[in-house]
Amino acid sequence: MESQTTTTTSAPSVQNTSGGGSWGAFLKSIASFNGDLSSLTAPPFILSPTSLTEFSSYWCEHPSVFVAPSKESDPARRALLVLKWFLTTLKQQYASRSEQYGNEKKPLNPFLGELFLGKWEDEAGVTELISEQVSHHPPATAYNITNLSSGVRLEGYNAQKASFSKTINIKQIGHAVLTVPAPASDRPDKYLITLPSLHIEGLLLGSPFIELDGSSWITSSTGYTARIDYSGRGWISGKKNSFTAILYPTGKEKEVLFSISGQWTKDFEIHSGPFKYNSKDTIVDSWDPLLSPPSKLIVSPIEEQHPLESRRAWAKVAAAITKGDLETVSVEKSKIENAQRQARAKERAEGRTWQRRYFTAQNDVPDPILANLGPIVGLPTHGDSDKTGGLWRFDFEKAEAARNEPRLSQEDAAKIARELLGQ
Numbered sequence: 001m002e003s004q005t006t007t008t009t010s011a012p013s014v015q016n017t018s019g020g021g022s023w024g025a026f027l028k029s030i031a032s033f034n035g036d037l038s039s040l041t042a043p044p045f046i047l048s049p050t051s052l053t054e055f056s057s058y059w060c061e062h063p064s065v066f067v068a069p070s071k072e073s074d075p076a077r078r079a080l081l082v083l084k085w086f087l088t089t090l091k092q093q094y095a096s097r098s099e100q101y102g103n104e105k106k107p108l109n110p111f112l113g114e115l116f117l118g119k120w121e122d123e124a125g126v127t128e129l130i131s132e133q134v135s136h137h138p139p140a141t142a143y144n145i146t147n148l149s150s151g152v153r154l155e156g157y158n159a160q161k162a163s164f165s166k167t168i169n170i171k172q173i174g175h176a177v178l179t180v181p182a183p184a185s186d187r188p189d190k191y192l193i194t195l196p197s198l199h200i201e202g203l204l205l206g207s208p209f210i211e212l213d214g215s216s217w218i219t220s221s222t223g224y225t226a227r228i229d230y231s232g233r234g235w236i237s238g239k240k241n242s243f244t245a246i247l248y249p250t251g252k253e254k255e256v257l258f259s260i261s262g263q264w265t266k267d268f269e270i271h272s273g274p275f276k277y278n279s280k281d282t283i284v285d286s287w288d289p290l291l292s293p294p295s296k297l298i299v300s301p302i303e304e305q306h307p308l309e310s311r312r313a314w315a316k317v318a319a320a321i322t323k324g325d326l327e328t329v330s331v332e333k334s335k336i337e338n339a340q341r342q343a344r345a346k347e348r349a350e351g352r353t354w355q356r357r358y359f360t361a362q363n364d365v366p367d368p369i370l371a372n373l374g375p376i377v378g379l380p381t382h383g384d385s386d387k388t389g390g391l392w393r394f395d396f397e398k399a400e401a402a403r404n405e406p407r408l409s410q411e412d413a414a415k416i417a418r419e420l421l422g423q
């Protein structure tokens with residue numbers, strides 16, 4: 001077994017890794033893997049103690065930027081603020097692990113029904129996060145984030161499809177919908193957001209990190225569309241994590257209203273009109289993450305969490321990963337995986353399916369947002385439900401029921417942990 005077991009050190013050099021569990025063996029295994037990221041057996045130093053359900057929180061690490069569009073009366077500028085917010089989330093989504101640990105890590109694969117709940121409390125008021133693993137085969141996570149003061153709400157779901165060609169390439173399947181109550185309007189704006197593709201760089205050197213590629217889109221019910229083009233090399237600057245973005249009236253891509261360029265891990269400038277290299281007089285806004293540290297997500301103490309909440313359910317695995325105790329990692333992970341297999345077998349035998357706590361698959365009802373806005377950004381009206389286990393939408397009734405549920409007794413919590421997690 002590879003001797004590097006800590007999660008905070010950077011990767012070993014390629015030369016000093018050999019044998020089972022080494023980086024070399026890992027590289028060989030990914031060259032022939034089947035596209036299922038969860039099946040990759042990564043060497044210890046690459047394991048993260050964090051589950052993918054937690055990643056939904058990256059959408060709102062700056063709640064005041066998230067709610068800013070709801071304060072803007074001009075629809076084009078509202079669309080611009082939505083684009084700005086989206087761009088500010090990229091650094092947390094795709095670079096925070098490399099920045100924290102020195103390299104990208106392989107997150108824990110959530111089990112079906114896993115929850116991650118939290119809230120932010122800051123100058124934007126209270127913003128609530130609900131994230132749930134809604135499908136296991138294929139793995140898909142759904143989320144709903146609501147700012148209670150403004151009513152700004154983001155919901156979405158995503159799965160990943162990986163392939164190998166020179167490196168690991170990951171296509172994100174799914175989308176997000178942002179609802180923004182607009183000033184002086186009784187109909188809130190809807191923004192349909194597509195998710196960028198990514199690939200892993202630095203694999204051969206043993207220090208993987210994420211680079212975004214291709215393009216992603218945001219289109220609004222108010223008639224504006226943004227296109228974001230990602231480039232690892234940086235067309236203009238030659239720098240990594242580069243992007244350019246334009247906002248235009250839907251269908252009129254040549255009529256650029258605003259343009260943005262920069263690095264999604266660093267700062268960027270927003271210009272009115274098409275981008276002009278080195279032009280300072282067209283700058284209307286800018287973003288520098290160093291000037292706006294993320295707001296801290298508040299998560300209940302583990303002992304107060306529901307047994308299916310991520311940090312409680314994975315506590316023993318996460319502690320063992322952090323300690324580098326791989327024996328315990330394997331034992332504790334297997335307990336959860338076996339209990340989950342048994343739970344699914346029992347459901348099948350009893351002719352029932354796992355009831356999602358906060359989301360419902362709307363496979364048979366046409367989705368009005370995808371029907372109206374999907375074709376503009378190339379999203380199918382079925383929301384790729386065949387690849388995500390469903391077209392997942394936040395279910396307000398379920399959420400209300402969950403809110404009103406009496407607190408679980410210790411006995412009931414222990415029963416859930418035993419039956420569903422093998423603990």
Ligand SMILES: CC(C)CCC[C@@H](C)[C@H]1CC[C@H]2[C@@H]3[C@@H](O)C=C4C[C@@H](O)CC[C@]4(C)[C@H]3CC[C@]12C
Pocket residue numbers: 037042046052055056058093094095104105106107158160170172200208210
């Ligand atoms: C480090 C590597 C060799 C192992 C493979 C890890 C792989 C499964 C991880 C690596 C990066 C992860 C992305 C992450 O960058 C950000 C997001 C955005 C979030 O909103 C949804 C999840 C997603 C796409 C992660 C999926 C798992 C990835 C690809």
